[in-house]
Amino acid sequence: MAEKGGKGFSLPPKGGKSSIKSSPLKEASIKGKDDSSTKKKGRKVQFDSEAVNFSSKSGGKDSPTTFPKGKGDKGASGGKGSVSKVPQPLELRIEQELPKNAKCLMACEAAEILEGIQDRMTTLSKDPSIKIPVSFDKGLQYAKRGSHYTNTQSVRRSLETLTKYSVMDGEICVIANVCPDNVDEAFALIPSLKAKRSIVSDPLNDVLIDLAMVKK
Amino acid sequence: MFLKVQLPWNVVIPAENLDAKGLMLQKAIVIRLMDEFATKKATKDLGYFLAVTTLDKVGEGKVRQNTGDVMFPVVFSGITFKLYRGEILEGVVHKVLKHGVLLRCGPVENIYLSSLKMPDYQHMPGENPLFLNDKSSKIEKDVVVRFIVIGTKWLEADREFQALVSLDGDYLGPIA
Numbered sequence: 001m002a003e004k005g006g007k008g009f010s011l012p013p014k015g016g017k018s019s020i021k022s023s024p025l026k027e028a029s030i031k032g033k034d035d036s037s038t039k040k041k042g043r044k045v046q047f048d049s050e051a052v053n054f055s056s057k058s059g060g061k062d063s064p065t066t067f068p069k070g071k072g073d074k075g076a077s078g079g080k081g082s083v084s085k086v087p088q089p090l091e092l093r094i095e096q097e098l099p100k101n102a103k104c105l106m107a108c109e110a111a112e113i114l115e116g117i118q119d120r121m122t123t124l125s126k127d128p129s130i131k132i133p134v135s136f137d138k139g140l141q142y143a144k145r146g147s148h149y150t151n152t153q154s155v156r157r158s159l160e161t162l163t164k165y166s167v168m169d170g171e172i173c174v175i176a177n178v179c180p181d182n183v184d185e186a187f188a189l190i191p192s193l194k195a196k197r198s199i200v201s202d203p204l205n206d207v208l209i210d211l212a213m214v215k216k
Numbered sequence: 217m218f219l220k221v222q223l224p225w226n227v228v229i230p231a232e233n234l235d236a237k238g239l240m241l242q243k244a245i246v247i248r249l250m251d252e253f254a255t256k257k258a259t260k261d262l263g264y265f266l267a268v269t270t271l272d273k274v275g276e277g278k279v280r281q282n283t284g285d286v287m288f289p290v291v292f293s294g295i296t297f298k299l300y301r302g303e304i305l306e307g308v309v310h311k312v313l314k315h316g317v318l319l320r321c322g323p324v325e326n327i328y329l330s331s332l333k334m335p336d337y338q339h340m341p342g343e344n345p346l347f348l349n350d351k352s353s354k355i356e357k358d359v360v361v362r363f364i365v366i367g368t369k370w371l372e373a374d375r376e377f378q379a380l381v382s383l384d385g386d387y388l389g390p391i392a
Contacts, residue, residue: 090366090382092302094217099261102221102296110218110266110295117267129247131254132267135323139266139297142322143218145306170300173217178304178362180387188386189304189364 091192094170104169106176107146108155114140148179151214158210165200167193179215180208217303219296221262222272224289225249229277231284245288246271253294260370263298263377264323297322299379303365306391307381309357312345317355319363319381326378329355329363333382334389353390360391 094104105113118140124130149155159172171190180186183205187194193204233244250268258264275289299305299321307319307327316330331339337347337355346356355361363381370377383389 090302090364092300094300094303097300098219099221101223102219102262105218105220105295107218110297113269113295114267117269127247129251131251133254133265134257135264135266135297138320138323139218139264139295142297170217174304185387189388190302192302 089191092168092170092174092190093192095168098170104173106152106155106159106173107143108149108152108176111140111143111147112152114143146177148216149176149211149214150216154214155211158207162200162203162207165196165203167196167200167204175204175207176211179211181212182208217298217300218266219262219298220269220293221296222291222293224291225252226287227252227290228280228285228287231286234286242274245274245290249290249292257375258296258323258377259375260372262296264296266295266297266323268292268294297324299324299365299368299377301365301367304362304388305365305381306360306362309355309359309361312347312356314339314341314345317347317361319361321379324377324379326376327363327381328378329361329381329383333366333380333384335384337383355390362388362391364388 098104114136117136121132125132155176159176162172163169171193174190175186178185178189180189183201186204186208187197193200227245227248229241229244229248234241249271253265253268256265270293271290272293273291277286277288279286305321307321307329309317309319311318314331316328316333319327319329321327331337331347334347334349334355336349337353338349340346340348344356346354348354361383363383364385366380366382368377368379
């Protein structure tokens with residue numbers, strides 16, 4: 001790392017002239033924060049070099065060959081993306097939104113529970129004081145349509161093996177609900193899985209074969 | 217996405233329901249809880265309320281001084297349904313407009329699929345307007361469409377959600 005910083009440091013003559021607004025400095029300080037866990041000494045030097053790196057990059061033109069190596073370059077562009085403008089990719093992030101007292105259910109699991117309630121409904125509905133939520137019927141209908149399997153427990157068991165490849169619960173439920181025919185369909189519909197493609201692909205394929213066996 | 221939730225709530229039992237003991241009180245609490253659950257309809261965090269599944273815990277009741285009502289802290293489990301960005305769902309078309317279609321998906325009534333988000337499809341006006349692509353795949357009233365959720369919006373006044381969805385991607389579109 002120190003070496004890279006040093007490399008960057010040799011560049012100032014080129015980038016130095018381009019006007020540095022506040023943002024490169026900010027980027028540099030953000031970057032510095034990120035680095036703080038790794039090394040404290042000599043950080044100051046890196047700061048400077050990174051700031052310069054960034055500004056000369058934005059200036060364009062000179063010596064592109066050295067820049068891709070520069071660490072500051074990477075940090076700067078990454079920082080830019082996360083700080084503003086660029087919209088988040090359209091990916092499933094249920095876990096970030098989910099309150100801790102809530103858990104994702106597969107449609108087939110929901111269908112089982114809701115159908116159980118519906119069976120008791122005939123006796124319940126005789127009592128006019130018992131109110132049924134307006135969404136119950138529509139929710140049940142949707143759950144039934146989305147439940148593609150004959151055996152809910154085995155679906156859950158099979159899909160849960162994917163958690164050890166850091167597949168999230170929300171992703172597992174979406175896989176169960178869309179019931180993909182193959183891994184390509186799964187990756188196309190749940191792009192957040194693509195980041196783990198190399199490790200998830202094979203186990204996912206096995207799981208989909210399992211699911212196909214209990215498909216209605 | 218269906219959610220299994222566990223919630224702590226307070227249930228108030230009016231004084232006149234308290235004369236009987238034991239089972240009757242338990243029943244009064246359940247009825248009151250179900251009533252409040254149904255009335256609430258939906259929340260921003262948990263989505264649409266579908267059903268109470270179990271009453272997990274009933275705490276010690278506290279008498280309210282002025283009315284004599286008793287308030288019981290309870291913990292119960294239930295099922296809700298909420299749309300999430302990036303989720304894949306199926307909806308039924310209920311209205312075809314010039315610039316897109318409106319769909320229903322479970323308890324969610326207002327899901328908009330803009331024509332900009334189904335670029336292969338062309339609007340065909342007529343008595344039964346529809347959207348058609350060059351593979352003769354049709355999006356018209358009552359057709360089931362698989363889509364991806366782009367965004368949702370909670371409307372506090374109506375206690376419901378609206379959603380924007382897209383067909384931009386592989387394996388999305390009308391389902392036979």
